[in-house]
Amino acid sequence: MALVPFDDRDGFIWFDGVMVPWRDAKIHVLTHGLHYASGVFEGERAYSGNIFKLRAHTERLIKSGKILGFDIPYSADAIDAACIEVVKANDLTDAYIRPLAWRGTEQLSVSAQQTKIHLMIATWAWPNLFGNDRMKGVTLDIATWKRPHPETAPTASKAAGLYMIGTLAKHEAEAKGFNDALMLDWRGQVAEGTGANVFFVFNGEIHTPIPDCFLDGITRRVVMSIARRHQYKVVERVIMPDEMAKASEVFLVGTAAEVTPVRQIGPHHYTPGAVTAALLADFETLVRKQPSEVELLTAA
Ligand code: PMP
Numbered sequence: 001m002a003l004v005p006f007d008d009r010d011g012f013i014w015f016d017g018v019m020v021p022w023r024d025a026k027i028h029v030l031t032h033g034l035h036y037a038s039g040v041f042e043g044e045r046a047y048s049g050n051i052f053k054l055r056a057h058t059e060r061l062i063k064s065g066k067i068l069g070f071d072i073p074y075s076a077d078a079i080d081a082a083c084i085e086v087v088k089a090n091d092l093t094d095a096y097i098r099p100l101a102w103r104g105t106e107q108l109s110v111s112a113q114q115t116k117i118h119l120m121i122a123t124w125a126w127p128n129l130f131g132n133d134r135m136k137g138v139t140l141d142i143a144t145w146k147r148p149h150p151e152t153a154p155t156a157s158k159a160a161g162l163y164m165i166g167t168l169a170k171h172e173a174e175a176k177g178f179n180d181a182l183m184l185d186w187r188g189q190v191a192e193g194t195g196a197n198v199f200f201v202f203n204g205e206i207h208t209p210i211p212d213c214f215l216d217g218i219t220r221r222v223v224m225s226i227a228r229r230h231q232y233k234v235v236e237r238v239i240m241p242d243e244m245a246k247a248s249e250v251f252l253v254g255t256a257a258e259v260t261p262v263r264q265i266g267p268h269h270y271t272p273g274a275v276t277a278a279l280l281a282d283f284e285t286l287v288r289k290q291p292s293e294v295e296l297l298t299a300a
Pocket of ligand 1: 219
């Protein structure tokens with residue numbers, strides 16, 4: 001299937017407070033965000049017309065900007081409203097939503113104190129990241145690129161620049177025939193996928209790495225609350241790569257990935273099983289509930 005470039009599509013994009021035709025949502029090539037990766041973004045999904053965990057995503061967007069030293073010039077309420085508005089303007093009910101805030105053109109140097117902060121929100125139909133074959137499970141290469149120390153990079157921010165490492169790792173994996181990469185951190189501990197968190201089933205318990213140098217994903221927290229409601233023991237701990245041989249099931253979770261079974265990590269093979277299937281089914285039911293009910297069910 002031919003890829004349709006993102007600038008060759010129709011619809012509307014919310015751009016600095018105005019709903020503009022898709023093809024007019026342009027910026028200048030001398031934009032700070034483009035040269036110095038001074039941008040932060042979100043990835044959200046709407047299901048049956050509701051954006052899942054919208055406020056949590058908006059709060060993370062604002063926090064990501066603060067970590068990079070800037071304030072997004074809109075309130076959380078205004079950003080929430082704009083996300084909802086752009087989904088409606090594009091006549092979508094099930095969609096991926098991409099807010100992005102970045103530094104503008106006023107300065108093009110390492111120092112960027114005088115730059116204006118821009119915000120755009122786009123949306124498009126985007127089925128599961130791993131397509132219809134998701135239940136078969138995906139294959140992960142163990143990346144040679146590592147998640148950096150939190151004093152080396154702003155790892156708690158969903159900062160555009162951090163995705164440089166993810167793209168390198170994912171390209172390396174794809175070149176070897178894998179679907180994606182599993183990343184270790186600078187200590188050699190298991191960290192996460194390139195755009196999703198990872199969970200392991202050990203002896204019927206659900207284990208996941210401590211998110212101290214990568215995103216504590218919104219889906220990660222939702223899946224932990226679902227698992228606890230299912231009476232599974234959920235353990236956040238240091239996981240070393242050699243332990244992966246002993247896992248009975250592995251799955252990735254994230255807004256784009258949703259809950260995706262893993263059938264291989266490097267030399268280790270897995271069969272997606274009952275734990276993953278139960279959590280996946282519950283997640284798919286949860287995302288289609290009304291936002292107030294979602295909040296009640298994921299409060300734990
Ligand atoms: N890690 C990375 C690197 C990601 O890009 C994402 C997706 N935002 C996640 C984890 C999962 O986060 P969330 O569940 O909030 O989408």
